[in-house]
Amino acid sequence: MIKISISERLKEKYKEYFNKYKNETDTYIKIKEELTKVAKNCEEMKNFVRYFCKDNKLKSGYDNKKIEDILLGKIEDFNRIIKEMEPRIPNKNKKVKYNGKEIKVSEVIFKVFNYTEFSKIHKFGYTFADEMKVDVCPYCNRQYTFTVKVKGKTVRPQFDHYYPKGLYPYLAVSLYNLVPCCSICNQSKGEFNTKDKHIFYPYEDDGGKKFKFQTKPQDDDFDYFMGLGDKFNIELIPNEGVENKKEIQAIIDNLEDAFKLKSLYNKHKEYVIHIIRNSIVNNESRIEELWSNYPEIFDSKQEIIEAIFMNYIYPKDWGKRPLAKLTHDICKEFGIISK
Structure with a gap:
């Protein structure tokens, strides 16, 4: 990864x-x-x-x-x-x-x-x-x-x-x-x-850039979009724009066989719920407000986002803290970051 x-x-x-x-x-x-x-x-x-x-x-x-x-x-x-x-x-x-x-x-x-x-x-x-x-x-x-x-x-x-x-x-x-x-x-x-x-x-492989974590509702129950309940699964799927999606999917399947990766990540639903709730409370306007009020503390909006979610967001830093890749992908899914 x-x-x-x-x-x-x-x-x-x-x-x-x-x-x-x-x-x-x-x-x-x-x-x-x-x-x-x-x-x-x-x-x-x-x-x-x-x-x-x-x-x-x-x-x-x-x-x-x-x-x-x-x-x-x-x-x-x-x-x-x-x-x-x-x-x-x-x-x-x-x-x-x-x-x-x-x-x-x-x-x-x-x-x-x-x-x-x-x-x-x-x-x-x-x-x-x-x-x-x-x-x-x-x-x-x-x-x-x-x-x-x-x-x-x-x-x-x-x-x-x-x-x-x-x-x-x-x-x-x-x-x-x-x-x-x-x-x-x-x-x-x-x-x-x-x-x-x-x-x-x-x-050799920067695998984390080739697939992503994404939530999927259970029984069409979307309450978790508001941070309510845990009726969702955490899926691993090929990233948009990657070549050879079938090959990447095969590797994802092998990751499950070797490490039970998908199964283990579905033990982190509570963590994902906290990200979703944080994304609702600390939306774009709130981040702008913090950026405006605390220029002496934060050098960039990225630092504000990382402080809110208590993890590194961008790929160069994924190896610094556990669940950084998951944090990035869920933040992207729920519109906190664009890339």
């Missing part, structure tokens, strides 16, 4: 994480060491290791570009990698011999792309979340996701794997596959296969 980004500084810190020794001229040392262990200890996974080698040969050394594509690629790279990688590995639940023990194929891959170590043991998970400053869940725009460290204890958002690590374990620590989000979205989405059922990809 809300677009997010990663700074060049964070990318450099991320790359440093995978280099075991400081001032090392080679790159991605940790990954290469684990790949070498897999090639040595698991015969059935050698074809997986060859993917990362020059000329597809174990003796030719590792291809930094292939490792970097997995670690720093985006969705276009992921789609290509999945297509190339899947034929190379056995069923992920199949048990193979690794160093004399039988473990699942997915567990072998996790030894190379170790998310547990990445997120917890070396605390990069905190660094990642703190650097990104994603204060509101980009999937639902309903929950704060602050990162805080006090007296050695940390609170941070969870990381969803846009392409699930259970299905694609080689993307488990891929930077652009990790989406800081709230626990509800992370747990709800689970192993939802976004490869087959696309949802908005927060690093």
Whole structure:
């Protein structure tokens, strides 16, 4: 729903994480060491290791570009990698011999792309979340996701794997596959296969501009237009003027499957009723009156509207406070704002 980004500084810190020794001229040392262990200890996974080698040969050394594509690629790279990688590995639940023990194929891959170590043991998970400053869940725009460290204890958002690590374990620590989000979205989405059922990809899609929230009366009861009663539903529909409305509708349906987004937003009817009531009391003339009487407090009518509804209204600020996108859409529906 809300677009997010990663700074060049964070990318450099991320790359440093995978280099075991400081001032090392080679790159991605940790990954290469684990790949070498897999090639040595698991015969059935050698074809997986060859993917990362020059000329597809174990003796030719590792291809930094292939490792970097997995670690720093985006969705276009992921789609290509999945297509190339899947034929190379056995069923992920199949048990193979690794160093004399039988473990699942997915567990072998996790030894190379170790998310547990990445997120917890070396605390990069905190660094990642703190650097990104994603204060509101980009999937639902309903929950704060602050990162805080006090007296050695940390609170941070969870990381969803846009392409699930259970299905694609080689993307488990891929930077652009990790989406800081709230626990509800992370747990709800689970192993939802976004490869087959696309949802908005927060690093590239400004999804909130492609669909909108809109009220719909139940049983032709329009009393809620006056802030009376809750006989209405909150719908998610494609925005006017967007191309490929069928495609956007399919994504909206997938958002419901993955996050129960529409169902959750219908728990916010009371919030919407307050917006409607506020829009009646604080109509255009009232906003003009406040603008005229308090020029020393407000720099613009936008600030007045945001003070009245106690939320940010315009798209550039939707990531600053929960329900900002919903507030914008309902204010637009009821004529408080025009765009």
